[in-house]
Amino acid sequence: MSLLACIKIDPAICNGKPSVCHYSVEWLLSLLRAGHTHEEILAHYGDLWIDDLLAVEAYPAAAEYQGSITLRELVQQALPCFRETMDFGFPAEFIYETLHASGPLNHHLTMRHGRFFCYVEPRTSPLSPDSRVFGQYMTLSWHSHDGFFRLSNYISRDELTYEVGGPAGICNSYTDCLAVFENGQLLPYRTHYTDLHGVRKVLDKRHEEHVPEDSEWFIELYRDVEIEWLE
Structure with missing residues (x-):
């Protein structure tokens, strides 16, 4: 299954913004860009997996493709x-x-x-x-x-x-x-x-x-x- 498949868009979650579990991709990206490691985030948010974070990191480039x-x-x-x-x-x-x-x-x-x-x-x-x-x-x-x-x-x-x-x-x-x-x-x-x-x-x-x-x-x-x- 593609990494991106774990990212959902649901009007009932995160106001319809792209999310993983019930966390917005935007929020998780902000943690990563602030310097938090995968291990730190996974330890704090126990319902996330490493593939979730890899998908979050890959999403911006995939979403920017305009074709x-x-x-x-x-x-x-x-x-x-x-x-x-x-x-x-x-x-x-x-x-x-x-x-x-x-x-x-x-x-x-x-x-x-x-x-x-x-x-x-x-x-x-x-x-x-x-x-x-x-x-x-x-x-x-x-x-x-x-x-x-x-x-x-x-x-x-x-x-x-x-x-x-x-x-x-x-x-x-x-x-x-x-x-x-x-x-x-x-x-x-x-x-x-x-x-x-x-x-x-x-x-x-x-x-x-x-x-x-x-x-x-x-x-x-x-x-x-x-x-x-x-x-």
């Missing part, structure tokens, strides 16, 4: 990638209805969470294709198990590479397909891994031999995962 594209432009770039990955496509309208953005940069595209935080409530009306999508590094992924598309932001190419190839990325059994964007443009990639027999392969989720029945098999089934960017 954006329309949701229509994002989806039109992703559709061929999804068709190639899954042998069938999605109508753009379906993505507008089921897209859920995590993190603060595209909070305006977030679906409401249900009773349990890991579930989201269906939209009553689709997003406008003209909605703006912000972020320098993004992924758009389809999760049939959850029934929605997820839009995620990342703070760097390194974090993007780690997350795409990590346990929650393209190799996860609940991630059916995943498109990557950098500076508003689709970023093609290829996933290499070593299987249980020590054979080096390129991931292709259209073939059953590559798809685990249980996501807990990730560590065993997909070893030495490497993401090759096809730039």
Whole structure:
């Protein structure tokens, strides 16, 4: 999960300002800029984690990136990638209805969470294709198990590479397909891994031999995962 995903925007918390737990990002940044160390802050605020502070430090640079594209432009770039990955496509309208953005940069595209935080409530009306999508590094992924598309932001190419190839990325059994964007443009990639027999392969989720029945098999089934960017 991206570092930025822990930063929320909730009208009921910190007057709707970006926050982590119930602390505003602005307040935590002021502590860090005043010279307080991570250890000091974590000792004083016991409900924070080190990743929360790393996200706070990364947020200003991510928020300053002014590039954006329309949701229509994002989806039109992703559709061929999804068709190639899954042998069938999605109508753009379906993505507008089921897209859920995590993190603060595209909070305006977030679906409401249900009773349990890991579930989201269906939209009553689709997003406008003209909605703006912000972020320098993004992924758009389809999760049939959850029934929605997820839009995620990342703070760097390194974090993007780690997350795409990590346990929650393209190799996860609940991630059916995943498109990557950098500076508003689709970023093609290829996933290499070593299987249980020590054979080096390129991931292709259209073939059953590559798809685990249980996501807990990730560590065993997909070893030495490497993401090759096809730039």
